[in-house]
Amino acid sequence: MIDILRDIGVIARSLDSIANIEFKDLNLTRGQYLYLVRIKENAGIIPDNLSEMIKVDRTTASRAIQKLERNGLIEKRADSVNKKIKRLFTTLKGDELAEYIVKENLYSNKIALQGLSDEEVKIFSRILNKIKQNTETDWDFVKKGNKRDY
Helix, strand or coil: CCCHHHHHHHHHHHHHHHHHHHCHHHCCCCCHHHHHHHHHHCCCECHHHHHHHHCCCHHHHHHHHHHHHHCCCEEEEECCCCCCCEEEEECHHHHHHHHHHHHHHHHHHHHHHCCCCHHHHHHHHHHHHHHHHHHHHHHHHHHCCCCCCC
16 A cells, blocks of 8 residues: 555655744744644634644643733634634734735645646545545544554
8 A cells, every 4th residue: 555644744744844944033833823824814713713723732722822912913802792702813923923924835835746637636626625524534533542453
């Protein structure tokens, strides 16, 4: 059997490493850029939904959110109806950084897909989306305390 997940892991780690190096000057530590962009894209998102979106536990998300808030890149605002709910928004400084990060992501996408035809990219995207759906289903299953049967 071909170990596709190994190749996906290599790609993910390579891109993560590149981003960590390139974003070091922005004072963003490992993975914080992902949170920042998702908050910009989903203004007003609550932390639980953000952790679900990124597929990390709440504690990990909470630490990243606190660091972004301390660095003045995001802010928490009370929900207009339920004041206990805190919604996340990027600041002006966070908006600028998020735009820069999105440019890097578009560039990385372009480089990663170079040499593929538009049709190949569409096919790959559909297949990758199916793989993502399968793993998300498994992630939800395990997250709820279930054990997978190998």
